[in-house]
Amino acid sequence: MTYVTIGGVTVGLMILAHYLTTWWPGLKPLRKDAVRHAAGLLPFLLSWAYGxxxxxxxxxxxxxxxxxxxxxxxxxxxxxxxxxxxxDAGQRAGGTVYLPLTQTGGALVLILTVVVVVASKKSKHGRAISSGAWCGATLGTSAGIAGFAAVPLATAANWLGGTVYGVL
Structure with missing residues (x-):
């Protein structure tokens, strides 16, 4: 298991802050068309979950x-x-209890890897996808930031993998 340090969490937060700052349309445009502007966050957020x-x-x-x-x-x-x-450097940012992925959950992550790699190369949102995956991998080992996401993400991947492979 790899643990992220305070410096790693800081870099992950800087990636997140950079993306949110460049995405932010302003309060008036956000109030006028919130759904369209919020949809601009989806490539980053989905790839964050993958990371x-x-x-x-x-x-x-x-x-x-x-x-x-x-x-x-x-x-x-x-x-x-x-x-x-x-x-000071090298201080561990804290760990979390991980819910292990099942075999079918791991297979789903392999499929998602292909999707993320191709999408980051071919999509107009490629930069958001790659930075979201990097940010997710970095913050995914920090208990204070993404520890809350570990259980729902792993549970969803295990369920979806079991459902997909249960049908086949």
Whole structure:
């Protein structure tokens, strides 16, 4: 299991803040057409959920990639904290209790990996998709931020995987 540091959570929050800042249409346009503007958040939020799923006990190449991204992000965040503001580095941001994915839940994550990779390359929302997945993987191991999402995401993936593969 890979744990994110305070620096890693900081980088994840910076990705989130960057996306929300660039997305923000302003209060008046948001009040006028809230549904259309809120729909602009969907690619980021869905890929965020995928990124969080990849750190919920997934092994193999996908799990290794997610854990490596978390490790690199934590290292970069720690360097930024030390050199940027003089804070201490390497402190664990806290863990959470993970609900393991079943075999069919893991298979669903593999299918979602193909979808996310292709969508990030072919979609006009590619940048939002890739940054959302990175943000989700980074914040998915933090108890304070995404710990609340681990159980519903894993439960949904397990249920959907069981439903899809139960039909076949």
């Amino acid at each position: 969080a799923l990849t750190v919920l006990g997934i092994g193999g190449l996908i799990g290794w990639t997610a854990r490596t991204a978390v490790w690199i992000t934590s290292w970069l965040g720690d360097v930024a904290l030390v050199w940027g503001v003089g804070a």
